[in-house]
Amino acid sequence: MRSLKKSVLFVTTYDPQSQSWGGASWVDTRIIDDLSSTFEVRIFAIVQDASLTRSPVPLEIKARPAAAASTILRMVFLREPYQEAKFRFSRSWKQRRADLTSEIRINPPDLIVTSQWPGLLMAEQAGLYPNLHIAHNVDTVLAENFDPAIFHAIRNVARMREREKGLLRRPVAIAAISRSDARRISDWGIPARPISIPLTVRPATRPSTFALGFIGKTSWPPNRTAIDGLVGDLLPILKSRLGSDAPRIILAGRGSEQWANSPGVEAWGEVAELDRFYRSIDLVVIPRTGTTTGISVKLMEAVEHGICVIAPSNLIEDAGSPPGCIPADTIPEMATAVVDFSRSQNRLSHCEPTEHGSVIGRISARDLLEELALGDNL
Missing domain, CATH: 3.40.50.2000 (Glycogen Phosphorylase B;)
Structure with missing residues (x-):
């Protein structure tokens, strides 16, 4: 019997169950758990666990000379920003894009949510227009602050800014986990709302020494x-x-x-x-x-x-x-x-927490998606 819940395909970078991926998985896990109280959520992770594939999508290319060279060539000749070029050279990226297209064709969801920059980038290349995108960062700010000199020489920040703006205009709605990022995106003329991260706060056991x-x-x-x-x-x-x-x-x-x-x-x-x-x-x-x-x-x-x-x-x-x-x-x-x-x-x-199991912050991703599901105008 088909579930009465609307189905959501959640496209993200990492498998949220793999906490070895750090903060991004931590955030996604809590958002997905909250969404699951209202929606039937399926997860599409761009980077598969190593046990599932011989060649996962690469995230770090600094220690791989061939990958780094291919990325630089794409940046120079195709004028792609680093955060796009480092994925698109990879055959594994192309395979996951095909997997996503197949997933949508075989089992079309009612709603599509993307999380993090790679999720939105892959959705665009699969021809998708997400209902909701959850921005973990504004990647242009990362480029401004951490790009090496060679990237500044080829104007990576400017390319990244225009590419990021273009991608962020595709979803129906944009949510940011940071108040400052919601303001930055809104200042680009793209409405964005800050969302809360559901937390379960619990008392701590204190150490014997400071x-x-x-x-x-x-x-x-x-x-x-x-x-x-x-x-x-x-x-x-x-x-x-x-x-x-x-x-x-x-x-x-x-x-x-x-x-x-x-x-x-x-x-x-x-x-x-x-x-x-x-x-x-x-x-x-x-x-x-x-x-x-x-x-x-x-x-x-x-x-x-x-x-x-x-x-x-x-x-x-x-x-x-x-x-x-x-x-x-x-x-x-x-x-x-x-x-x-x-x-x-x-x-x-x-x-000490004032309330066990409290949810701290602003409107949740679940509330935003419920508005979209009901056809409300954000």
């Missing part, structure tokens, strides 16, 4: 910047102000081992159990200053584990101002917040 923490793969430039700020800038100030009472810093995530020999730092590398990391810390500190895009998933993840977060006010606001966050916009302000936290007689009281 510790700060940060978790994230270091290949992601904002994470590396944050770790450099923690170890190189914040920790020396805390040692000068707190002396022997200064907290340890626990770093976790792929690539964090390179800080293993830094005084006052424990570097765990990739961890299999998130709960173990959060049981070992009192605070997450995120010194990501300057222009940002997307949300800090590590901020949201810490909140979900009942851990207080010290972060710039714009990161907190972009995430929907969840409880248990302490705004601090500079390294000295963060140091003062850590010191005040450490000396507070009841330092944990304002970090």
Whole structure:
């Protein structure tokens, strides 16, 4: 018997069940779980698990000279932005595009949702016009901040901006997980709404000694910047102000081992159990200053584990101002917040969740999709 729920095809970059892919999967998992309460959701992941294919779509090409060369040639001669060229050279990308077309033909959904830039790019190349796109970042901002000099020389940022604008005009509606990104996209003349990420907040188990923490793969430039700020800038100030009472810093995530020999730092590398990391810390500190895009998933993840977060006010606001966050916009302000936290007689009281299983933030992707399903004009 056919389900009475409308069917949704959710096209995204990674298999959301594979948490090894980090923040993007974390976000998608929570959105899909929320959508599933109203819709029958099928997932189309562009990057298949390695157990399902011999040649998955490549995401990182720096260590593959042939792939890097093909990407540069496409950028030069076809004038594609890097974030498009690095996918389109791949035979695996072409195969997944054919798989998506076949999926739509054999089992057409009532609604199509794309999530992240590659999902929208593949939908366009399959000739699809999604009902809803969920922007995790504005990729033009990433290009502006992290492109190497050679990309600036061939005007990659300008190409990326025009390509991204063109793609974002295809869906019926645009949602962004960041307030700032919703504003950026709207400023391009493309209406976009910030959405909430459903969270289940739970009390945390506190460690016996005072510790700060940060978790994230270091290949992601904002994470590396944050770790450099923690170890190189914040920790020396805390040692000068707190002396022997200064907290340890626990770093976790792929690539964090390179800080293993830094005084006052424990570097765990990739961890299999998130709960173990959060049981070992009192605070997450995120010194990501300057222009940002997307949300800090590590901020949201810490909140979900009942851990207080010290972060710039714009990161907190972009995430929907969840409880248990302490705004601090500079390294000295963060140091003062850590010191005040450490000396507070009841330092944990304002970090405890006020409601178990609460949903924090703004309108949800599910609400937006319900409006679309009913034919409402966003």
